[in-house]
Amino acid sequence: MPAAVLPRAALLLATGLFLAACSTADITEYQERQPRLVPEEFFRxxxxxxxxxxxxxxxxxxxxxxxxxxxxxxxEGLLEERFVFDDGEVQFRDWKLVPSATDNRGVRNFTGYAGDVVGPARVRVSGNAMFIRYTLQVPWKGDTIEVAVDDRMYLVSDRVLINESRLSKWGFDVGEVVLTIIRGQRP
Structure with a gap:
């Protein structure tokens, strides 16, 4: 292989690996997964x-x-949330979920709204998964900043949902939230 071709091939390989590492799972990959997540049932x-x-x-x-x-x-759904953090801070968020058309791949779509969410959130549901993308206003150092949120929720039993949220600013990861939501009576 000529010497000039080697750097070009290495660059193409590195670019391909970088792009593959940046790709994320599509919601349709979960369409056959069970138990099936039905927001109207789980979030009730x-x-x-x-x-x-x-x-x-x-x-x-x-x-x-x-x-x-x-x-x-x-x-239409309403999810009222009250968070209590380990430092004593209390936050409230009320999500409104409005159904929109199911697409040609069987993905159910909703539009989400909340007081600290900038514009509408895009909500997609397929199989046992629910993905939500939105911009959240977050308190930071006495001010408020806007952070992009990519929520990935997976129903693992009829009562338990695991949620991973990636937080980013200007395309760079700035944090992560991992939580478990349990359906049923409060203690």
Whole structure:
């Protein structure tokens, strides 16, 4: 192989590996997975959530517990959330979920709204998975910044949902939230 071709081949290989590492799973990859996540059923009534917040290095910076209450009327959902963090901070968020058309691949779509979410959130459901993308206003050093959130939720039993959230700013990962949501009576 000529010497000039080797650097070009190495660059192409490195670019291909980088792009492959950056790709994420598509929601349709979960369409056959069970148990099937039906938001109108899972997010109904009392739920609890328990999780951690990590910084960009992966260090756990906070823990939290939350009480959630879900209700549905005329096809639209309301999920009321109350988070209590280990430092005593309390946060509230009310999500409104409005159904939109199911696409030609069988993915159910919703539009989500919340007071600290900039614009509408894109919600997609297929099989046991629910993906939500949105921009969240986050308190930071006495101010508020906007952070892109990529929520990936997976129903692992009829009562337990695991959620991983990647937080990014300007395309760079700045943190992660990992939580478990449990459906049913609160203690």
């Amino acid at each position: 009534g009392p739920l609890t959530a328990h999780g951690i917040v990590k910084d960009r290095s992966g260090r756990v910076t906070r823990t939290f517990n939350a009480e959630l209450t879900g209700s549905w009327q005329d096809g």
